[in-house]
Amino acid sequence: MTPGVKFARVAEEGEVVAPSRSTSELRTDARRNAAQILAAARNVFGEHGFSAPLEDVAVAAGVSKATIFNRFGGRVGLIEAVIEDVVAAESQRIIEHTRSIPDVAERIDHYLGAIRDLQYRRPAVNDVLLQEYPHSEQLLAICHAAGEIYDELVEAGHAAGVLAPEFTREDLHALIVDNALALKHGSRPPRADYDRRTGFILGGIRRPAR
Amino acid sequence: MTPGVKFARVAEEGEVVAPSRSTSELRTDARRNAAQILAAARNVFGEHGFSAPLEDVAVAAGVSKATIFNRFGGRVGLIEAVIEDVVAAESQRIIEHTRSIPDVAERIDHYLGAIRDLQYRRPAVNDVLLQEYPHSEQLLAICHAAGEIYDELVEAGHAAGVLAPEFTREDLHALIVDNALALKHGSRPPRADYDRRTGFILGGIRRPAR
DNA sequence: TAGAAACTTGACTCGGTGAGTCAACTTATT
DNA sequence: AATAAGTTGACTCACCGAGTCAAGTTTCTA
Structure with missing residues (x-):
């Protein structure tokens, strides 16, 4: 294959074009490497954020850095291939669960706690929040979803009088963004301290229910 | 003069050694340049923090970067020459004023508001807080003073029951450090928003007086 | 006012880090 | 075993400001 921009797509289940040999045109070793790279990227990006050196991903995958370029075209392609698992799924789940809580005050408490928990556990979330990486479809979708829940929570909180007017x-x-910056550039506090501070933040913006 | 580590000290009033020609051994042009560099450093560091490129300071002083090295030996020397004016004086003033407030609750409110104000106006303060620059005497003195007032405020706040236990x-x-990180790495919000958020923070940690 | 020392400066080098490339080699496939 | 696909070590490149120095300029002194 001519190296360059036209890197092969990694097998995705429902291949629309070329029905025969459905999962891939890749040679078996290449397919195996791609899978290993994806797994490594999920770990490394998940743990250190999307700015982790590609070299680290390569090492974790037992592969050379050049192979990542062959398969995914570089950092952007690799991020796009794993962002769903690393960030989108969990943040979507939080939003859904938040919406399912009937009590407004609890809903707000839950959302802030859950988001801050995610930020603590998954630095990659902070990279997304800080918009450090290219605007892919998924990125936009995530941000859009977040913007919606912001509005919902704040409006409901005001209506119910459980949020500072x-x-x-x-x-x-x-x-949330300030917290992302603090976690990204500062030292991460012990979990107990972090959670206590989540409480103070909530205390500052909430109002006791009528 | 041999260039190197033994750069000339800029004239300080009470010259202890060499009583004759008290203010300086420097040639007049050198003295003028040093003054211009100090003035420029106060502006540039004050506005952009201590990590501003020395090149910027040099340009603002109408001088070449090399001259800064000749006079001050580099960034560290220059910071030491201006930190008092850029950071130490103001933070000391805040601490003193804070101590002069009799009411504990007001004292806490004032301190947090004043520190956050300083952080907003003077990015260099954040560099000091984040310990990004070499540990000079003044640095240590500032940090020590800050540590003391932390203890005082928290203890008094607990005793008076105006601070979350x-x-x-x-x-x-x-x-304070998280705010430093947010200001340093993020976008600075409009002043009104920033102040409103100061209020939320206080609301989260304070308790109404008994 | 000339000679010497002090001073300044433009144009360099350097350093650390990680992205991205490619020619030569290896491996799967037919 | 021929061929094309795939891999990789070792490279270049870019960045960006710190720090240096030989050559030129200014002040000082006698």
């Missing part, structure tokens, strides 16, 4: 959706966003 | 001095430090 002057608290805006921008404040909520800032809260 | 589980709030620690580490929490206070984290609050």
Whole structure:
């Protein structure tokens, strides 16, 4: 294959074009390497964020860095291939669960706690929040979903009188982004301290139910 | 003069050694340049923090970068020459004023507001907080003073029951450091938003007086 | 006012890090 | 075993500001 931009796509189940040999045109060793790279990327990106050196991913996959370029065209392609597993799925789950909580105050408490938990456990989430990486479809979808829940929570919170009336959706966003910056550039505090601080934040923006 | 580590000290008033020609051994052009560099450094560091390129300081001073090395030996020397004006004086003033407030709750509110104000106006403060620059005497003095007032405020706040009982001095430090990180690496919000958020933070850690 | 020392500076080198490339080699496939 | 696909070690490149130095300029002194 001519090396260059036209790198092969990794097998995805429902291959639309070329029905025969459905899963792939790749040679078996190449397919195996691609799978290993994906697995390694999920681990390494999940643990260290999307700015982790590709070299690290390669080593974890037992493969050379060049192979990542052959298969995925570089960092951007690799991120796109794993972002769903590393970030999108979990954040979607949080949003859904949040929506399923009937009590408004609890809903707010839950969302902030869950997001902050995710930020703590998955640095890659912070990379997404800080928009450090290229705007792919998934990225936009995630951000859109987040923007929606911000609005819902803030509006419902005001209506129910359980949120400080002057608290805006921008404040909520800032809260989360500032935390992303602190986690990304600072030292991560012990979990107990972090959770206690989550409590203080909530205490500052919530109001006791009427 | 042989260039190298033994760069000339800029004239300080009370020259202890060499009483004759008290203010300086420097040639007049060198003295003028040094003054311009100091002025430029106060501006540039004050506005962009201590990590601003020395090139920028040089340009602002109407001088070449090499001259900064001749006079101050590099970034560290230059920071030491201006840190008092850029950071130490103002933070000392805040601490003193804070101590002069009789009411504990007001004292806490004032300190947090004033520190956050300083962080917003003077990025260099954040560089100091984040310990990004060499540990000079002044640095240590500033940090020591800050540590003291943390303890005082938290202890007094607990005693008076105006601070959440589980709030620690580490929490206070984290609050301030996280804000430093957000300001340094993120986008600075409009002032009104920033101040509103200061209010939320206080609301989360304070308790109404008995 | 000339000679010497002090001072300045443009144009360099350097350093550390990680992205991205490619010619030569290896392996699967037919 | 021929061929094309795939892999890789070793490279270049870019970045970006710190720090250096030989050559030129200014001040000082006598």
